[in-house]
Amino acid sequence: MSDTRQKVIQKKLPREVYSALKNVVGEQWIHESRSVVETYSKLSIEGGSFVKKHEKDPHVLPACVVLPASTDDVQAIVKICNRYHVPFIPFTNGQVFCNPTTQDPTLIIHFSRMNRIIKIDTQNMSATLEPYVDYAQLQAEAMKRGLWNGGTPLATTVCKLASQFAFAGLWQTDLKYGLLNRNIISVKMVLPDGEILSTGSRCIPRAGDFWEYGPGPDLMGLQRSGLGTNGIVTEITVKLHAWVGDDALPEIPGGRPSLKHVHDAKYDSPPEPLKNHKLLWVEFKDLDTQLKAMREIAHSGVGIGLNATGVYSAFYCSQTQEMTVQRCKEHFFPDWNCYVILANTTSDQQIAYEEEVIRQIIAEVGGTFLSETHKPEVLKALQPWNYDCIRHSTGYRMNRKFYANAWLPVGPLEEAKTTSREWKKALDLFGEIDITDRGGADDTPFVYALQRGHFCLFETDNYPDPVLPEEIKKAQAYGIYGAAVVTKYDLGPQLMAFVNVEPFTTMFPEAGPNAHLFMRKIRQVFDPNSVAAPGRQVFTEQEWQQFPAEIKAAVNAMRELNGMPRVE
Amino acid sequence: MTYYEPKPHKKFFEKTLEDYRDSIWGCARCNWCQNHWAWNVKSAEYSEICPAFHEFRIFPYAGMGKMHIARALLEGDFDYEDAPEVVKFLYTCTTCGACELNCQRLQDKEPLQVNETLRARLVKDGIGPMPEHRNLLKSVKNYDNPWMQPRTQRDRWARKIKIKNIEKEPAETLFFVGCTVAFDNTQWHVAQNTATILLGAGVDLGMLGTKEVCCGSPVARIGDRDTFFDLAQRNIDMLNKTGAKEIVTFCPGCFKALSHDYAEVPDVPRLQAAVYHSSQYFDRLITEGKLTFSRPVNKRVTWHDPCHMGRHCGIYDEPRRVLEAIPGINLVEMERIKDQSWCCGGGGGARTAFMDFAQKTAAKRIGEAKKTGAEAIVTSCPFCEQNIGDALNAMNDEMEIFDLTDIMIKAMYSREV
Numbered sequence: 001m002s003d004t005r006q007k008v009i010q011k012k013l014p015r016e017v018y019s020a021l022k023n024v025v026g027e028q029w030i031h032e033s034r035s036v037v038e039t040y041s042k043l044s045i046e047g048g049s050f051v052k053k054h055e056k057d058p059h060v061l062p063a064c065v066v067l068p069a070s071t072d073d074v075q076a077i078v079k080i081c082n083r084y085h086v087p088f089i090p091f092t093n094g095q096v097f098c099n100p101t102t103q104d105p106t107l108i109i110h111f112s113r114m115n116r117i118i119k120i121d122t123q124n125m126s127a128t129l130e131p132y133v134d135y136a137q138l139q140a141e142a143m144k145r146g147l148w149n150g151g152t153p154l155a156t157t158v159c160k161l162a163s164q165f166a167f168a169g170l171w172q173t174d175l176k177y178g179l180l181n182r183n184i185i186s187v188k189m190v191l192p193d194g195e196i197l198s199t200g201s202r203c204i205p206r207a208g209d210f211w212e213y214g215p216g217p218d219l220m221g222l223q224r225s226g227l228g229t230n231g232i233v234t235e236i237t238v239k240l241h242a243w244v245g246d247d248a249l250p251e252i253p254g255g256r257p258s259l260k261h262v263h264d265a266k267y268d269s270p271p272e273p274l275k276n277h278k279l280l281w282v283e284f285k286d287l288d289t290q291l292k293a294m295r296e297i298a299h300s301g302v303g304i305g306l307n308a309t310g311v312y313s314a315f316y317c318s319q320t321q322e323m324t325v326q327r328c329k330e331h332f333f334p335d336w337n338c339y340v341i342l343a344n345t346t347s348d349q350q351i352a353y354e355e356e357v358i359r360q361i362i363a364e365v366g367g368t369f370l371s372e373t374h375k376p377e378v379l380k381a382l383q384p385w386n387y388d389c390i391r392h393s394t395g396y397r398m399n400r401k402f403y404a405n406a407w408l409p410v411g412p413l414e415e416a417k418t419t420s421r422e423w424k425k426a427l428d429l430f431g432e433i434d435i436t437d438r439g440g441a442d443d444t445p446f447v448y449a450l451q452r453g454h455f456c457l458f459e460t461d462n463y464p465d466p467v468l469p470e471e472i473k474k475a476q477a478y479g480i481y482g483a484a485v486v487t488k489y490d491l492g493p494q495l496m497a498f499v500n501v502e503p504f505t506t507m508f509p510e511a512g513p514n515a516h517l518f519m520r521k522i523r524q525v526f527d528p529n530s531v532a533a534p535g536r537q538v539f540t541e542q543e544w545q546q547f548p549a550e551i552k553a554a555v556n557a558m559r560e561l562n563g564m565p566r567v568e
Numbered sequence: 569m570t571y572y573e574p575k576p577h578k579k580f581f582e583k584t585l586e587d588y589r590d591s592i593w594g595c596a597r598c599n600w601c602q603n604h605w606a607w608n609v610k611s612a613e614y615s616e617i618c619p620a621f622h623e624f625r626i627f628p629y630a631g632m633g634k635m636h637i638a639r640a641l642l643e644g645d646f647d648y649e650d651a652p653e654v655v656k657f658l659y660t661c662t663t664c665g666a667c668e669l670n671c672q673r674l675q676d677k678e679p680l681q682v683n684e685t686l687r688a689r690l691v692k693d694g695i696g697p698m699p700e701h702r703n704l705l706k707s708v709k710n711y712d713n714p715w716m717q718p719r720t721q722r723d724r725w726a727r728k729i730k731i732k733n734i735e736k737e738p739a740e741t742l743f744f745v746g747c748t749v750a751f752d753n754t755q756w757h758v759a760q761n762t763a764t765i766l767l768g769a770g771v772d773l774g775m776l777g778t779k780e781v782c783c784g785s786p787v788a789r790i791g792d793r794d795t796f797f798d799l800a801q802r803n804i805d806m807l808n809k810t811g812a813k814e815i816v817t818f819c820p821g822c823f824k825a826l827s828h829d830y831a832e833v834p835d836v837p838r839l840q841a842a843v844y845h846s847s848q849y850f851d852r853l854i855t856e857g858k859l860t861f862s863r864p865v866n867k868r869v870t871w872h873d874p875c876h877m878g879r880h881c882g883i884y885d886e887p888r889r890v891l892e893a894i895p896g897i898n899l900v901e902m903e904r905i906k907d908q909s910w911c912c913g914g915g916g917g918a919r920t921a922f923m924d925f926a927q928k929t930a931a932k933r934i935g936e937a938k939k940t941g942a943e944a945i946v947t948s949c950p951f952c953e954q955n956i957g958d959a960l961n962a963m964n965d966e967m968e969i970f971d972l973t974d975i976m977i978k979a980m981y982s983r984e985v
């Protein structure tokens with residue numbers, strides 16, 4: 001740790017760059033004062049940015065924040081960045097991965113002014129959005145028209161779809177609708193060199209914006225998951241689906257909280273699921289039975305969502321951290337569980353029929369439904385899910401302390417066992433940081449059955465104290481170890497991080513093989529001046545050489561712990 | 569201070585930034601401090617909730633930004649001389665509490681408390697408040713009111729009303745009038761209406777007249793804790809001495825100060841009397857059959873929740889019940905209501921220092937109100953009435969703004985008081 005009162009001095013952009021940017025957006029929309037850049041520097045779940053804050057590392061501070069209002073503005077900004085070789089980071093909420101890794105003065109391009117829903121096309125069931133439009137806004141407007149987008153992330157509805165394009169879009173209702181990245185029709189992007197790319201059918205004049213394919217190869221496929229490195233999404237068109245609920249989510253009869261009594265559970269308690277929807281909660285005796293039941297349900301083709309929340313519900317459904325911890329200790333929520341979201345999407349009898357199917361499956365596989373007679377108090381405590389499964393609000397409760405590290409491998413359902421086993425091993429090896437770390441471990445990881453059960457995602461996390469850098473570092477070690485485990489057991493690409501971003505792209509060449517070398521070539525084509533979120537997804541050879549030796553050593557240590565050879 | 573370390577019990581006004589250390593470090597960047605609670609979002613247009621972020625679009629204006637600025641100041645990453653702009657960011661906040669409510673609901677963290685604690689630190693260090701606030705503070709110290717008015721003028725609104733002076737004649741219920749209405753003759757009607765309604769319902773009502781002193785709310789919000797402590801002490805002593813069992817006030821600022829803030833001041837006695845917002849009191853009188861409305865008021869109205877009455881103190885339903893008890897009133901709701909109400913823009917010293925921002929915020933509320941088809945906005949806060957009223961005038965808009973008591977009086981008497 002460094003001198004605790006030592007100041008952290010930001011770098012500034014050269015004056016001619018600043019003036020050029022100011023000419024694009026106007027004086028009001030460019031900021032470089034110390035306190036402004038501070039608010040764009042400590043991120044959400046990026047342990048690294050927290051540790052660097054503790055260490056007073058100035059490189060987490062951007063030099064400047066600029067707020068474009070249009071694609072033209074973004075293009076002009078990016079061209080200036082190329083002209084002067086200024087690295088830039090696209091930024092929406094800054095929940096993840098925005099942190100500048102560069103030593104050079106870096107520009108943040110914040111999209112908060114680009115917040116229009118450009119169009120909702122009810123005929124073709126699609127919506128075209130600017131990058132600052134979030135899920136809640138889109139859902140509210142679509143539902144009024146009998147449509148919806150198919151779900152929202154746990155990261156809650158304030159997430160923007162454009163940053164999720166670069167990322168994921170994991171929803172409670174992915175069983176039927178698939179991840180966001182399966183729901184994108186097209187994007188308009190400013191490429192890192194300032195060129196504009198439109199993908200899909202929208203790039204054919206007058207063809208319309210209805211299909212993800214345009215002429216030639218799938219350019220969106222090349223861009224998807226680029227995490228801001230391959231360009232900046234300035235417009236995104238997503239699919240909408242039929243919505244059978246009310247045109248707004250109903251009021252909760254418990255009323256509205258005030259600051260006096262905000263932690264009362266009644267304000268989190270929608271009494272019933274939404275119109276034409278139903279949730280069924282099932283408890284199992286062990287992980288094997290749970291996974292078997294989930295596989296059968298997914299194969300049967302019923303339901304719009306199928307997920308096992310494990311004791312994660314202790315976070316989402318508890319009004320305070322104390323309650324969360326208490327419920328973890330008591331195993332208040334069943335360790336092995338799943339819930340199915342049913343909807344009358346095609347007929348009024350659909351829910352009744354599908355419920356019958358699920359009851360038969362559970363009767364065969366084994367399991368008990370939570371009900372008025374079996375653990376009614378648990379069922380009541382799970383009520384936030386009645387709305388959250390459609391429009392997520394409470395997900396960030398897992399971040400009350402600090403959600404610093406996640407393992408998020410995807411794979412066939414059975415692989416949840418590997419994740420669970422390895423996570424337990426990691427806890428034994430490094431020691432748990434918080435009792436809530438076992439939320440995804442000893443009991444069960446969070447399991448999402450995705451895209452009709454073709455594959456699943458398993459989530460395990462730990463929760464260090466943000467005030468204690470040693471705890472955050474420990475959580476980072478879990479993350480690196482997790483990347484090694486994922487690679488060792490061929491658990492598939494991790495949804496969010498690790499083997500998709502540096503240093504893991506290069507440090508785990510088994511996942512590829514050598515995918516990073518191909519990605520380097522792509523980067524050179526799209527980003528000849530290395531200005532776009534540099535080093536985010538793949539390092540150039542030169543950046544790799546400059547990468548801190550201690551992190552390389554840490555990754556190698558974890559590789560060795562998993563019996564994998566060192567990488568130099 | 570780490571997350572699970574037991575926190576020593578401290579009253580709010582005793583706390584320093586250090587007491588919020590874990591909270592400040594733990595800000596999760598979830599952005600709920602800028603957004604309407606998702607379950608209740610009904611449109612894209614009205615899905616944001618922080619007036620300051622909504623207008624200026626960068627994070628220092630949001631609750632989240634205050635947390636990050638507080639962290640950096642606490643840890644010495646920068647100091648005031650490196651970031652003089654901080655003062656503006658901290659004071660362009662209406663203290664509406666929307667960030668605080670959503671953050672507490674989700675994250676157990678306190679961005680508004682952190683902002684108010686930061687303000688107190690700025691004042692203590694001689695950096696804050698804004699120059700515009702300094703006159704206000706001076707006035708409170710010199711005249712016991714923020715409006716530079718002589719004390720003798722405080723009871724002019726009551727010249728035509730027979731109301732006991734509680735220092736001379738005991739009364740069960742003390743009417744705490746507050747400075748804004750007492751000194752602004754365009755707002756006298758609110759005090760006059762309130763007194764008339766309460767007296768008409770047989771309430772044994774008294775007031776302090778020229779002896780009343782500022783409750784201290786504006787001073788507390790601006791961050792001058794020493795002056796606030798002094799006012800709290802004086803008020804508690806004086807109010808306790810009256811022997812009144814109940815205190816009624818219509819000003820949400822006074823209400824919050826008397827009912828919540830004084831209890832958070834160190835080393836002062838407890839306020840003996842029960843404190844009511846006038847809408848709570850009216851609601852009770854209606855239930856008891858002591859207040860009835862005989863004359864229809866045929867109007868389509870919408871209720872604007874004042875932040876310090878609603879979100880801060882939980883009074884959402886009482887004024888609505890009062891309005892619904894009035895024949896002819898058609899109450900239609902805006903999209904952002906109750907805990908997710910959009911602030912008028914006038915609170916927390918924002919109107920004093922940033923009039924333009926305050927007016928723009930009010931104009932946004934007016935736009936939202938108009939979408940309901942209402943002819944009038946009804947509220948119960950002198951600051952909201954002033955700020956929204958000024959914006960309506962500037963817009964030359966035919967929509968009206970009423971205090972709750974204006975509508976009640978119309979429903980009770982053939983002529984206005």
Ligand SMILES: Cc1cc2nc3c(=O)[nH]c(=O)nc-3n(C[C@H](O)[C@H](O)[C@H](O)COP(=O)(O)OP(=O)(O)OC[C@H]3O[C@@H](n4cnc5c(N)ncnc54)[C@H](O)[C@@H]3O)c2cc1C
Pocket residue numbers: 044045089090091092093094095096097098111131152153154155156159160162163164166167168169170171227228229231232233234395396398399403533536
């Ligand atoms: C507690 C928690 C729970 C979560 N749960 C889920 C979940 O259930 N499902 C899920 O899918 N995700 C989840 N996430 C991750 C979530 O998807 C991301 O947090 C979200 O996408 C971040 O949005 P943001 O607006 O903060 O993006 P930022 O952090 O601002 O950006 C994310 C990345 O995208 C880039 N980027 C931003 N805008 C653009 C743009 N316009 N064009 C190109 N690149 C851009 C940025 O440079 C950055 O690299 C969770 C995160 C947290 C912290």
Ligand code: SF4
Pocket residue numbers: 594595596597598599600601602631632635667670671675677678679
């Ligand atoms: S709601 Fe609270 S935790 Fe979330 S970003 Fe705002 S201040 Fe931080």
Ligand code: SF4
Pocket residue numbers: 601617618619620621629630631660661662663664665666667668680911
């Ligand atoms: S109190 Fe209101 S104006 Fe101030 S930061 Fe919070 S939400 Fe914004």
